[in-house]
Amino acid sequence: MKNQITTIAFDADDTLWENEQYFRQAEDKFSKLFEHLIAEDVTKQLFDIEMKNLKMYGYGIKGFMLGMIETLAKLSGDKVDTALISKIFEIGHELLNKPIILLDGIEKTLQHLYGKYRLVMATKGDLLDQERKLEKSGLAKYFHHIEIMSDKQPANYRKLIQHLDCKPENFLMVGNSRKSDILPVLAINAFAVEVPYHTTWIHEMHEEEIVHPNFISVESIDQVIPLL
Amino acid sequence: MKNQITTIAFDADDTLWENEQYFRQAEDKFSKLFEHLIAEDVTKQLFDIEMKNLKMYGYGIKGFMLGMIETLAKLSGDKVDTALISKIFEIGHELLNKPIILLDGIEKTLQHLYGKYRLVMATKGDLLDQERKLEKSGLAKYFHHIEIMSDKQPANYRKLIQHLDCKPENFLMVGNSRKSDILPVLAINAFAVEVPYHTTWIHEMHEEEIVHPNFISVESIDQVIPLL
Numbered sequence: 001m002k003n004q005i006t007t008i009a010f011d012a013d014d015t016l017w018e019n020e021q022y023f024r025q026a027e028d029k030f031s032k033l034f035e036h037l038i039a040e041d042v043t044k045q046l047f048d049i050e051m052k053n054l055k056m057y058g059y060g061i062k063g064f065m066l067g068m069i070e071t072l073a074k075l076s077g078d079k080v081d082t083a084l085i086s087k088i089f090e091i092g093h094e095l096l097n098k099p100i101i102l103l104d105g106i107e108k109t110l111q112h113l114y115g116k117y118r119l120v121m122a123t124k125g126d127l128l129d130q131e132r133k134l135e136k137s138g139l140a141k142y143f144h145h146i147e148i149m150s151d152k153q154p155a156n157y158r159k160l161i162q163h164l165d166c167k168p169e170n171f172l173m174v175g176n177s178r179k180s181d182i183l184p185v186l187a188i189n190a191f192a193v194e195v196p197y198h199t200t201w202i203h204e205m206h207e208e209e210i211v212h213p214n215f216i217s218v219e220s221i222d223q224v225i226p227l228l
Numbered sequence: 229m230k231n232q233i234t235t236i237a238f239d240a241d242d243t244l245w246e247n248e249q250y251f252r253q254a255e256d257k258f259s260k261l262f263e264h265l266i267a268e269d270v271t272k273q274l275f276d277i278e279m280k281n282l283k284m285y286g287y288g289i290k291g292f293m294l295g296m297i298e299t300l301a302k303l304s305g306d307k308v309d310t311a312l313i314s315k316i317f318e319i320g321h322e323l324l325n326k327p328i329i330l331l332d333g334i335e336k337t338l339q340h341l342y343g344k345y346r347l348v349m350a351t352k353g354d355l356l357d358q359e360r361k362l363e364k365s366g367l368a369k370y371f372h373h374i375e376i377m378s379d380k381q382p383a384n385y386r387k388l389i390q391h392l393d394c395k396p397e398n399f400l401m402v403g404n405s406r407k408s409d410i411l412p413v414l415a416i417n418a419f420a421v422e423v424p425y426h427t428t429w430i431h432e433m434h435e436e437e438i439v440h441p442n443f444i445s446v447e448s449i450d451q452v453i454p455l456l
Contacts, residue, residue: 057356058355062288062294066294070317073310076310077310078309078310079309079310080307080309081306081307081308082301082304085297085308086301093284126286126355127286127355127377128378128379148355150355150356150359151356
């Protein structure tokens with residue numbers, strides 16, 4: 001990829017800033033609302049309901065809140081404790097108001113790349129929520145373009161690259177999720193650098209080894225710089 | 229505005245296709261779940277809760293569903309009927325799956341303008357939901373650019389116009405909502421044509437007369453053509 005890249009897109013959640021661990025903490029709080037049930041069983045029910053609804057709701061906190069409520073209804077009898085509904089709203093609102101904690105080396109790396117490459121933020125999720133997080137992060141100034149995507153399939157990346165007036169061979173995606181940031185990008189013959197994050201949502205997991213000439217995995221974000 | 233406009237942006241909901249009446253029907257169904265309460269009181273409670281949460285949730289069906297559940301919890305005692313929660317999910321899912329019914333004259337007008345002007349769809353709401361509606365509508369082929377906005381304030385329009393490499397004096401917005409499609413556009417000195425729709429959400433209402441050299445109100449969408 002050396003000397004070939006003109007545009008670098010960064011995933012946001014768990015690439016620029018902490019995110020997934022907040023969802024895991026929220027799930028823990030949710031599963032503890034059911035005193036007589038095993039936490040893992042509750043989490044499994046929630047996950048199944050989220051997967052059932054994913055095509056309908058898309059990604060984001062509001063869909064997660066609706067998933068918790070549907071799970072609560074499913075795990076209750078004819079009546080649901082109103083207090084538990086309030087607890088779910090609390091968990092959701094807490095998620096919506098989480099502070100933005102930048103991951104190590106992010107700001108330094110963006111500062112270094114800024115002006116030399118066209119930098120883009122390309123993230124999945126809820127429009128308002130991602131805009132709010134970007135604003136809180138203070139990173140907006142580094143990005144030429146912000147793309148909030150309803151999904152990260154090859155077709156979505158093809159559209160983004162076209163919109164940016166760029167070619168796949170000049171486009172690099174940097175992200176933590178093999179399923180969302182790496183595989184679909186390699187599928188359209190662009191470049192992808194993985195920066196793994198310690199926590200991955202089951203839905204985003206991809207355990208198999210990736211062998212592809214356009215793919216590199218690094219340990220930290222600043223290791224992107226010498227690759228270019 | 230004659231001979232001056234190069235870019236025309238269309239609002240989507242209630243400008244290109246039916247939308248608001250579906251929400252009113254959903255509200256009716258919701259308020260009828262409470263047999264012992266007056267429908268208007270329930271609708272008022274729901275509206276107040278929606279307004280309280282608007283900044284947090286933004287626009288769209290998922291926020292509306294969360295609003296119905298919060299209202300249900302508020303209007304119930306210590307226990308909520310699980311069946312009522314299921315009914316709310318039904319109402320929400322029905323909304324998400326509504327067919328797209330184009331308003332009169334839309335397709336003909338877009339056909340006429342296509343190729344002569346740069347056409348844009350500029351809509352507020354949920355990303356996935358609006359993308360899905362656009363796809364169902366069959367209108368995507370007419371639009372050079374789709375902008376799904378978390379809000380329609382002057383700053384959002386300024387950003388859109390900049391992104392389109394356009395000047396306010398060459399930009400026309402066509403829409404049904406004075407609050408979202410007309411006033412913020414006039415505020416940045418672009419042009420705005422109102423095509424009123426029979427049903428307006430209270431939150432979008434603006435009763436005062438608008439007198440502005442860049443503003444015209446027409447009765448139907450095809451009346452935009454002779455203005456250009």
